[in-house]
Amino acid sequence: MDNKVVIEATASKPALVSRLAGQPGAAALRALLKRLPQLPARGDDQPPHLVAASRRNVGLLLQHKADPNEPWTQSGQDGPPTALWAGLSAGDTAGTAQWLRALLRGKASLEKDLVETPLLAKYCRDEGCMKLLMDAKAKVFFRRGPGDVAAAAPLAATEPSCLQLVLKALDAAHLKHNESAQLATEMLRSALVPPSRDVTRGSVQSLLDRRADINDITSPSCPECSQLMQFTEASYLTYECDGCARTFKGARWHCAEHQADLCPECSKSDTLLCRIAGEEIRQDVFELLVDWTLKNPQDFEAAFAATQTTPFHKAARDFGHLDYLLRAARSVESVAPRIKELVNKTAADGSNALSSCAGPDTLRLLLHAQADPANKMRDICLHPFEWAERMDEVDALLHFDANVNMLVDVETENACPRTALHRIVDSGNVPLAKLWIERGANPSLVDANGIPIVAYCRHECMVKYLQASNADINQQSLVTGDTLLHRLVDAGDVHMLEAVLSLQGVKALQNTKGWTLMHAAASKGCLSILEFLLSQGFNIHAQDHEKQTPLHVACLDDSESAAKFLIDQGAEMNVKDDFGETPVLEAVKKGNFDLVEFLIGQRADVTVCTYNNKTALHHAAAYKHFKLLEALLNREDMSKLANVQTGDFGETALHLAVETGYHNIVRRLIKDRRGDRPLEKR
Known part of the structure; x- marks a missing residue:
């Protein structure tokens, strides 16, 4: 070219x-x-x-x-x-x-x-x-x-x-003496945080020989890259914390590379020994650092006192680290008497050494160091399914008198404290339930709301296993008196209900209100449950402790479909309860216009009075049901009830309307010219 x-x-x-x-x-x-x-x-x-x-x-x-x-x-x-x-x-x-x-x-x-x-x-x-x-x-x-x-x-x-x-x-x-030591400390911190197995014993020894401070308090690590963050003085700007997601002002810990910020509450500053314990670091390097602090017992004690988190918290993740650290602690006269206190010390986030440990060997080390087994058992009871393959650790705790029946808070909305067996039974995990019962879990216990374990059953196989384990299938709730059958009715599970009723020894008991299963089904408006119960011979006219029938309950709980079904099946419409209320009067209270109209069409007596001489007009006025009141006033058979007075205070419907302050009802009663004048009351 x-x-x-x-x-x-x-x-x-x-x-x-x-x-x-x-x-x-x-x-x-x-x-x-x-x-x-x-x-x-x-x-x-x-x-x-x-x-x-x-x-x-x-x-x-x-x-x-x-x-x-x-x-x-x-x-x-x-x-x-x-x-x-x-x-x-x-x-x-x-x-x-x-x-x-x-x-x-x-x-x-x-x-x-x-x-x-x-x-x-x-x-x-x-x-x-x-x-x-x-x-x-x-x-x-x-x-x-x-x-x-x-x-x-x-x-x-x-x-x-x-x-x-x-x-x-x-x-x-x-460099000056203090500058050299400070720089050696910074280099040691940079070499070990975040921890790495590439760091050699010789490298760490070289820095320690230059007076690096092993008890130096390290800054928190960035949640994105695990690098140390820098402390920034107070500022008028507003930041969002990457730890708790809340906004804050003032001083902060900042990572320039990932623009991450931590508020002072979320920053976890530990001594260098705390930071590397239990991490991916060579055993000989960890032993060197521990031995170095042992040269001065005061330094070793400072490693445990400098922050709320002790080295035991982190070392619990590694058997070798924890074993060596415990032996070192026992050799220090000022630390040995406090080992029990230190292994049970609770950090700001609620963790402790026992809750952080992994593996049965590490667990036994801490238990022999007098760690409280309840700290670990509480976590196990809260997450029993995660421990199905780690029952050897549960056995280790039980050897030290741990309580498998403790009540623990459940991290779900509207859930009360319960035992681990409650949660296991609810899941239907029969093999896991068997493991817990074999280790002393009591199937007769109740949760904080008094609900027994058997009432949590949702699977036929679990019911049969508990029955074979001598659990009382008919056990009632301490508060409501509900049994497993009541809860199945509430859930609308007709297939499970049929399976449980077929088991030998199962009884259909009444709860504390005297409700039968028919009452519970009427309250929920579950027609399939009602139809099944009637096919099994349950009494449609059964009364509870207040002499209310399932039809009363259906009207009171606004279950229109259930009320119509019960009437079609021959339920008595004019039966009175202990207060003289009939189903139609309960329907008037709820203001269910269609249900009241249906009941009247089925020849329910709407003119009936309660034992306190209250009528349907009293209920409609007191509960502010204007449409229903107007429909009742348009009936000829209600004219004689307009001036009926109650048996306690002699109140008419107009009196009650004035007391409730519902102007439309007051005007309607006055316009009808059949109501008594309120000022002439009493």
């Missing part, structure tokens, strides 16, 4: 050089550069040729006077400022030292540093690169303070040789 053509093609397409420079091989780029007098200028949105170049082609570009310090800012966003920062952007560290050496020979500037990403931190995993940078111009790293070198610690801690280079650079800075 002619040189002129190559030059023109390259000038019109400046990306060609960058594209060839980015290829693994150097032959194509070398052939092109031989025919170019100088490197073509790049486009506005194109990176510098060195940024795009592979490590093998960096030397060729530098020979053709490529600028190693050429900055790059893409349109709309900030990119790597120079080739030094672009070198590891792809995460490939192979041959990095040779590539970096070529850039340094090309006089790449070390002073064009990023404030957010110090140069040394960029290459802290590669010992060769770190040596090259420090030998080239180590003092650059301290121009803005030793924090630039400290930023390399989180990654360098996984490579002991690299960390030694960082520490050597810090030693060369001749």
